[in-house]
Amino acid sequence: MASLAKTLMIKALTLIIVLIGVLLLLAFIMGATGLSDKMLKSILTVEVQEYKQQLIRQGRDPVAVEKAIEEYMKERAAALGINRSWYERLPQLIYRLLVLDLGTSRTLQSSWGSNKISDIxxxxxxxxxxxxxxxxxFTALxxxxxxxxxxxxIGSRADRVISVLSAISYALPLWFVGLVLILTLAYGPRILWGVQIFPPGGMVSTPPPEEPLAYFLDVLWHLSLPLIASFIVFFGSWAYGIRNIVFSVSQEDFVNFARAxxxxxxxxxxxxxxxxxxxPILTSLILSLANSxxxxxxxxxxxxxxxxxALYYSAITALDxxxxxxxxxxxxxxxIVARFVLEVLYVIVDPRIRLA
Incomplete structure (x- = not known):
């Protein structure tokens, strides 16, 4: 038990060091390129606007409002460290990243109207x-x-069929399969028979259903085509990859001895x-989930x-x-979190790692 705790502690410390290194690198890039200044100024602008709206709602005199805003800007600028150089703000910037205080967006908002990046x-x-x-x-299982x-x-009819299908599915891009499914299963029936079997896109209908159960079923309806596309594209690579892993293990001496x-x-x-x-199966599954x-x-x-x-695409096109x-x-x-989860699972499923 002590060796298990020691192993996990070493793995956790290693990944924490990696995270600190990423934080330092990201903080250096943000500071040296002036991005941290832009983030702090955008935060200050939003705070000043909110404060100004608050004063106006209170019915303050315009001259008093301007004076109060000027004093508030000086206080907040000092608190945020805008007047200091970026390397002096480095500890503060790292702390903001750790607590996911990522600033505000210039162009994007959440569904409830917030422009805080963490909310988005x-x-x-x-x-x-x-x-x-x-x-x-779904596809991995x-x-x-x-x-x-x-x-x-190996060598059975099922093996040959699935090997061919996996090669075909592996060669198909997900976006291409998605477009084909939208044309054939969403627009096709509607054009030919006037029936909407699958929606062409979106997450919910417009307007969305008000009943919780109806809303849930509507999301599942919109999810059907993306799930079908994911299954067509990914099941082959999963099946063929697991097939090779299982075949390799089944040729080991301890397996032959067990059969003997x-x-x-x-x-x-x-x-x-x-x-x-x-x-190796857990590695593929956990890292695929992390990438997703x-x-x-x-x-x-x-x-x-x-x-x-879609958020990444919007941010890139808007240069946010x-x-x-x-x-x-x-x-x-x-x-990094996925890597730590993998290390824990490795220790659980493979005692040799624990002993090492």
């Missing part, structure tokens, strides 16, 4: 989880099941093939889905530097 990200993140993360989990089956039956002992084939697959195959948090820029644009990928840097930092943070 929190607004878009669940949408991406619904779309890409759900699609990856089916792909893993197929991969385990054909990996234990006369153990049931189901027990051999479960204990001697599946368990040693778990680390960033969203798929082109795919979300094709399906008009308001997720993280604070949002671009904030998203880059958040994606890095998610990746």
């Amino acid at each position: 990200i929190l607004d878009r993140l669940p949408n991406t989880i619904i779309l890409t993360t759900t699609g990856i989990i 089916i792909g893993i099941w197929l991969g385990l089956y054909i990996g234990s039956n 002992k006369g153990l049931p084939e189901n027990l051999v697959r479960r204990r001697y093939i599946l368990r040693p195959s778990l680390p 948090i960033g969203g798929y820029i082109i795919t979300e644009r094709v399906f008009n889905w308001p997720g993280m990928g 530097e604070p949002v671009i840097f904030a998203l880059t930092y958040v994606f890095t943070l998610v990746y």
Whole structure:
């Protein structure tokens, strides 16, 4: 137990050092390029505008309002450190990144009207989880099941068929499959028969349903085409990748020895093939989930889905530097957390790592 805690502590410290290094690099880039100055000035502008609106609502004299605003600007500028050089503000900037105080956007807003970057990200993140993360989990589970089956039956008809299908699906871009599905399953039935089987895009209908159950079902309806597209594109790579992992493990001496002992084939697959195959399978699954948090820029644009990928696209086209840097930092943070989760799972499923 002590060795397990020591192993996890070492892994956690290593990833914390990586995060600190990323923070320092990001803070250096933001400071040296003047981006941190822009972020602080945008924060100050928003705070001053809110303060001004508050004074006007109180019915203050215009001269008194201007004087109060001038004093407030000086106080807030000093508190934010705008008048200091960027390297003097470095500890403060790192702290702001750690607590996800990422400043404000010049061009983008959340669905409730906030221009704080943290609010915008929190607004878009669940949408991406619904779309890409759900699609990856759904596709991965089916792909893993197929991969385990054909990996234990190399050369069978199922192995040959799935190998061909996986090569085809791997070559298809997700956005291309999405466009084909929209044309054939969304617009096609509506043009030919006047029936809307699948929606062409969006997350909910306009106007959205008011009943919670109806809203949930409407989201599922809009999610159907993206899920079908994800399955077509990704199931092949999952199935073929797991097939190769399982086949490689099944050729090991300890597996042949277990079969020579006369153990049931189901027990051999479960204990001697599946368990040693778990680390690379978990690596693919966890890192795919971490990458999905960033969203798929082109795919979300094709399906008009308001997720993280669409947010990245909007930030790039609007040259909204604070949002671009904030998203880059958040994606890095998610990746580091995913790596730590992987390290914990490795120790659980593979005792050899614990002993090492």
